[in-house]
Amino acid sequence: MAGCSTSEGGGHNITDKNESDGEIVSMIDVLNADNDLEEEANAVLGDSDDKCCTFPQGYLGRQALYACETCCPDGLSEAAICLACSYECHEGHDLYELYTKRHIRCDCGNTKFQNLTCKIFPNKTEINDENKYNQNYKGLYCTCKRPYPDPDDEVADEMIQCVVCEDWYHGRHLGIGPPEYMDYQEMVCTTCMDKHSFLWAYTVDSIETKCIENQEDTKPVEIENKSTVDEEKTDNVQGDEAPPPKRSRQTDYDTVSSAQEEKTENTSSAANEATNKTTDEATQEDTKDGLKTVNENKLEHSNQKESEIGCILEELMKRSLKPAQHATFWPSNWRAKLCTCLKCKELYKLNHLEFLPNLSDTVLAYEERGKAKQTPGVTQYDRGIQALSHMHRTQQIEVISEYNDLQSELKDYLRKFSDEGKVVQEEDIKIFFEGLKTRKRQRSDVAVQNFCR
DSSP: OTTEEEOTTSOEEEOOOBTTTBOOOOHHHHHHHHHHHHHHHHHHHTTSOSSSOSGGGOSBSSEEEEEETTTSOTTSOOOOEEHHHHHHTSTTSOEEEEEEESSBOOOTTSTTOSSOOOSSOOOOOSOOTTOOOOGGGGTOBTTTTBOSSOTTOOSOOOEEEBTTTOOEEEGGGSSSOOOSSSOOOEEEOHHHHHHTGGGGGGGGGSHHHHHHHHHTTOOOOOOOTTOOOOGGGSTTTTSSOOOOOOGGGGHHHHHHHHHHHHHHHHHHHHHHHHHHSOHHHHHHHTTTTOSOOHHHHHHHHHHHHHHHHOOHHHHHTTSOOOOOSSOEEEOTTGGGGSOOSHHHHHHHHHTTOTTTTOGGGSHHHHHHHHHHHSOTTOOHHHHHHHHHHTSOHHHHHHHHHHHHHHHHHHHHHHHHHHHHTOOOOHHHHHHHHHHHHHHHHHHHHHHHHHTOO
8 A cells, every 4th residue: 555665674664644634544554453452452451350340359459440421420529440340330331441550449339429339249338448549530641631532632642651650641741751762661750759759769770771871881780689789880870970869859768767777776686696696595595485487487587688688778879869850761670679678668658659569560460460361362353252142132133233233334434435535544433433422322312211201
């Protein structure tokens, strides 16, 4: 097709654009996009239950969630809906797809909903006290507080989710562009970096640092978990040498340090005394309860080792840091290098970041679990046929009728472009499905009115 060419890597790319007709989309592009969407859907939904409400499972570590504009319009409080309830209880409603979020319990049918009872699990508590909501539940995103997709935004831009606050941001609104030279796995937004300023100490392993090191032909600095830091290799991590950060940047860490200083000294002294004890003395001390178990010995050894190594964050804080007003991008293994000493665990708890050192919390880990549950070679079409076979005959007829109507309307719509010799653009497809959605809503409203008494 005119306007398309094959890239050096063998991929199929759009390389030309007709000023009058807009971007040209080939069938191969459509098929590739369809495969990508199916893979993304499998990753996002694969580890979530599409049959049972997740409320009985409590506050899940991570799950696919939705918000219903129909049930909770502006003026009403936010509410979270699990995948199964989005299908069973909110079919035909206007939903906001929230991707995945952590530590949320399904709200469907509780007191946040005025005229709705959950069809799957109606016996819910009145409210889920631990649920935390943000503007995404009202269909707004980023610092610009706009919907996505935004009909008034003509700038092509990707949305990136912050791993801390879990809001979504336009790439151009992060204070710094996404890295072009390396792949990144997670992003921490500007606001969260400012709120949790101790994270700047770990930017020695961030994507920005790696890019700077590559440009200056310096050897990358690696931080291995539970190891000391070579300060000579980290002097130029942030580019030009900067003065030490203001004390306000270390407030959270200093608070934990001062609160536990005496406790840490006592712990270290106790560990040293235990180390200096002879085997005979240790045996005599435990004669009352018998010999120590294997697990107790391992715990003692672990505590002693942790005391000897010290705090990684404390060592990193000695570097010259240069906090900035922009987001940071991180590679896939950065969480494994966070310090997990007792002092840092208290720091995470103080900042409500207990999830941060937990590798199973990452979206990547969630998606991998979802992919592992998928049957190899089974497509969404196959699952659709399987679901159709389990429906009642009347439901089967209704689904097939709707499909045939869709097929007929789409053919008629595309025939106009063929007759006039026009190229079908992405915006044309969007217009078709928006019109289809509007007509379906109108038919539903009429059907409800006919049965009203």
